[in-house]
Amino acid sequence: MKIFVIGPAGCGKSSFVKSFSEYLGEGGEDVRCVNLDPATDPVFKADKDVRSFVKTDEIMKKYGLGINGGLLKSMDEVLFYVKDLDVSGDYVIYDTPGQMEIFIYSSSGRRIIEKLSDKTTAGLFLMDSTLVTDSESFLSAVMQNVIVSLRLSIPTATVLTKNDVADVDVEKVMEEIPSKNSVLAELLEKTSYFIEYTTLSQRVVKVSSFDETGFDDVYSLLNEMFCACGDLS
Numbered sequence: 001m002k003i004f005v006i007g008p009a010g011c012g013k014s015s016f017v018k019s020f021s022e023y024l025g026e027g028g029e030d031v032r033c034v035n036l037d038p039a040t041d042p043v044f045k046a047d048k049d050v051r052s053f054v055k056t057d058e059i060m061k062k063y064g065l066g067i068n069g070g071l072l073k074s075m076d077e078v079l080f081y082v083k084d085l086d087v088s089g090d091y092v093i094y095d096t097p098g099q100m101e102i103f104i105y106s107s108s109g110r111r112i113i114e115k116l117s118d119k120t121t122a123g124l125f126l127m128d129s130t131l132v133t134d135s136e137s138f139l140s141a142v143m144q145n146v147i148v149s150l151r152l153s154i155p156t157a158t159v160l161t162k163n164d165v166a167d168v169d170v171e172k173v174m175e176e177i178p179s180k181n182s183v184l185a186e187l188l189e190k191t192s193y194f195i196e197y198t199t200l201s202q203r204v205v206k207v208s209s210f211d212e213t214g215f216d217d218v219y220s221l222l223n224e225m226f227c228a229c230g231d232l233s
């Protein structure tokens with residue numbers, strides 16, 4: 001299974017890759033990790049590291065680009081090395097950069113994932129729990145996951161990180177929606193219906209990479225994604 005860990009800057013992707021891969025390894029699973037972030041050295045034991053081929057700091061200097069343009073250009077270059085980044089294992093976990101443009105707008109991010117994917121590829125869309133404690137932010141996060149899933153054509157699940165510092169009460173957040181009376185209350189309510197009628201994005205798990213909270217849930221969810229018997233609701 002290929003697992004792409006995606007999410008906004010600083011949401012906890014690299015920490016999750018480190019802790020979750022250790023958790024899988026301790027459980028006897030055959031797990032490999034790949035760093036797909038050309039801007040940052042991996043904090044986990046990387047079986048393949050994109051920075052062996054492309055380094056964003058060097059790209060920025062070479063082309064006179066800033067950090068955002070440098071990262072986008074780096075991903076264009078990474079396309080030439082995709083074969084070198086492929087690795088086999090029962091669970092192959094890819095850490096990715098936090099710049100969402102790469103997956104939502106640019107063609108390189110999409111093509112890199114397409115080339116590395118197989119029939120059992122999934123995305124985990126990570127969001128920092130401290131930022132999604134109200135219904136507007138929570139629904140926006142889940143919708144971003146839907147967009148990433150559509151754009152990359154892979155099933156993705158929403159994972160709320162840093163549960164040790166903020167525990168999002170998903171049920172309460174959803175229950176509050178009908179009582180909102182902002183000008184966009186209707187949009188909010190219809191968005192919640194939309195989410196209710198989609199399957200994968202609806203299932204939200206909460207994790208902490210510091211104390212491994214929720215890792216059993218992520219493990220079950222990943223396996224349910226490729227099992228016809230899975231109940232994702």
Ligand SMILES: Nc1nc2c(ncn2[C@@H]2O[C@H](COP(=O)(O)OP(=O)(O)OP(=O)(O)O)[C@@H](O)[C@H]2O)c(=O)[nH]1
Pocket residue numbers: 007008009010011012013014015016037040096097098099161162163164165207208209210211
């Ligand atoms: N409390 C808490 N902090 C966390 C957790 N996971 C990550 N962090 C902290 O959040 C910050 C960002 O973590 P990273 O793992 O680097 O996040 P990232 O998404 O890889 O960041 P970028 O690659 O820069 O987009 C660091 O200070 C981490 O220590 C967690 O489970 N709990």
Ligand SMILES: [Mg+2]
Pocket residue numbers: 013014015037040095096098
């Ligand atoms: Mg990172």
